[in-house]
Amino acid sequence: MTTTIETNNTNTNEPAFPMPRDGKCPFDPPPAGQAAQKEAPLTRVTMWDGSRPWFVTRYAEQRALLSDPRISADISNPGYPSPAPRPKGSGSPLSFILMDDPEHARLRRMVTAPFMVKRIEAMRPGVQKIIDDLLDEMLAGPKPADLVQAFALPMPSLVICQLLGVPYSDHDFFQKNSNVIIKRGVSPEDQGTAMGALIGYLHQLLTLKLEQPGDDIFTDLARRVDAGDITAADAAQMGVLLLIAGHETTANMIALGTLALLENPEQLARLRDSQDPALITSAVEELLRYLTITHDGRKRIATADIDIAGQTIKAGDGVIIATDLGNRDPEAFEDPDTLDLERDARHHVAFGFGVHQCLGQPLARMELQLAYTTLLRRIPTMALATTLDQVPFKNDASVYGVYELPVTW
Numbered sequence: 001m002t003t004t005i006e007t008n009n010t011n012t013n014e015p016a017f018p019m020p021r022d023g024k025c026p027f028d029p030p031p032a033g034q035a036a037q038k039e040a041p042l043t044r045v046t047m048w049d050g051s052r053p054w055f056v057t058r059y060a061e062q063r064a065l066l067s068d069p070r071i072s073a074d075i076s077n078p079g080y081p082s083p084a085p086r087p088k089g090s091g092s093p094l095s096f097i098l099m100d101d102p103e104h105a106r107l108r109r110m111v112t113a114p115f116m117v118k119r120i121e122a123m124r125p126g127v128q129k130i131i132d133d134l135l136d137e138m139l140a141g142p143k144p145a146d147l148v149q150a151f152a153l154p155m156p157s158l159v160i161c162q163l164l165g166v167p168y169s170d171h172d173f174f175q176k177n178s179n180v181i182i183k184r185g186v187s188p189e190d191q192g193t194a195m196g197a198l199i200g201y202l203h204q205l206l207t208l209k210l211e212q213p214g215d216d217i218f219t220d221l222a223r224r225v226d227a228g229d230i231t232a233a234d235a236a237q238m239g240v241l242l243l244i245a246g247h248e249t250t251a252n253m254i255a256l257g258t259l260a261l262l263e264n265p266e267q268l269a270r271l272r273d274s275q276d277p278a279l280i281t282s283a284v285e286e287l288l289r290y291l292t293i294t295h296d297g298r299k300r301i302a303t304a305d306i307d308i309a310g311q312t313i314k315a316g317d318g319v320i321i322a323t324d325l326g327n328r329d330p331e332a333f334e335d336p337d338t339l340d341l342e343r344d345a346r347h348h349v350a351f352g353f354g355v356h357q358c359l360g361q362p363l364a365r366m367e368l369q370l371a372y373t374t375l376l377r378r379i380p381t382m383a384l385a386t387t388l389d390q391v392p393f394k395n396d397a398s399v400y401g402v403y404e405l406p407v408t409w
């Protein structure tokens with residue numbers, strides 16, 4: 001069931017949030033957001049429930065607020081800017097991403113080691129094999145093929161399943177439920193059901209890991225539950241966070257990034273024909289910046305008054321930090337609406353900033369570097385098998401991307 005979210009916008013100068021994109025410019029932030037950025041670094045938006053959180057549009061203010069200890073990510077604070085009604089009693093359903101220190105740091109530390117650069121780099125050959133096998137299969141099949149189903153979704157899903165110790169054979173189940181959780185406008189009941197199903201599944205898996213241990217993150221978490229370091233409920237919620245964050249985001253970046261390259265053939269050719277590791281690195285950073293797929297903003301709430309950019313954010317005010325706009329701020333990136341794979345975009349905020357900055361970024365970077373370069377080199381004649389206006393974009397999800405990407409070669 002999908003709920004239609006009515007916006008109670010009494011002030012016409014304050015756009016409703018989330019904002020619609022311009023269908024003709026599917027890679028650009030919504031026009032209302034771009035207008036707000038030109039107007040001021042801090043404006044207001046109106047939510048479905050009539051609340052009016054601050055809307056932070058510019059890069060400098062975004063980084064300042066994301067690293068300010070007076071800004072909380074704790075969803076249980078009254079006034080937290082929720083883009084839709086939330087399931088009752090759901091607490092902090094996505095574990096430490098919605099918590100503050102010291103509890104956030106305590107839980108995050110338990111799963112930091114497997115995502116460190118050195119450990120992730122050691123996984124490169126295994127990930128390359130997954131990529132090659134999937135592309136072998138796709139190339140042996142009929143044309144056109146849907147790149148999302150054939151490659152973009154299974155690739156990061158197989159990798160995160162291996163790392164976490166989740167059977168990939170259950171992917172239909174967890175992908176179906178994570179899609180409900182990240183969809184905009186889903187009723188609280190349906191969200192609660194999807195979350196409950198995933199939590200139940202991970203509870204069982206954690207129990208199983210004690211009987212049949214593996215060399216994976218969930219075995220480690222199960223041992224921590226057994227030792228009393230973390231409750232079973234907290235471990236299951238952390239599992240849901242890692243499972244969803246681990247494949248949805250990277251999968252959308254692979255498909256949407258490939259589409260952006262196909263729409264910018266000169267840039268595509270430059271990446272395809274280069275062996276320069278520096279270009280591969282900068283291309284991935286630039287695609288992350290340009291597309292900012294976590295396009296619903298970082299949501300926060302102030303716990304004390306904060307003076308910034310000539311405004312006072314009062315304690316208890318909701319704040320939406322629109323990183324899709326920050327990544328297109330001309331003060332931070334020259335000619336920001338141009339995709340330029342050679343630019344130095346490392347300072348982008350596509351992985352967030354501050355204590356909640358993405359835990360999985362070394363993994364995402366490595367996967368994207370291998371995915372784009374292998375795709376382009378193995379299928380140099382790859383082309384979109386439809387027109388851009390026929391591509392189904394994920395305008396109804398909190399992580400942006402495409403539902404399907406028909407390609408031919």
Ligand code: HEM
Pocket residue numbers: 073096097098108241242243245246247249250253293294298299349350351352353355356357358359360361363364
């Ligand atoms: C291209 C892929 C990815 C993008 C664009 C992305 C983006 C983000 C962003 C923007 C945040 C900050 C959230 C906030 O401040 O509210 C975040 C946090 C997080 N990400 Fe990612 N992510 C990606 C891949 C991954 C992967 C592969 C994992 C692996 C499990 C992962 C795990 C996490 C976790 C656990 C957090 C919470 C960190 C914390 O609260 O301390 N992400 N991600």
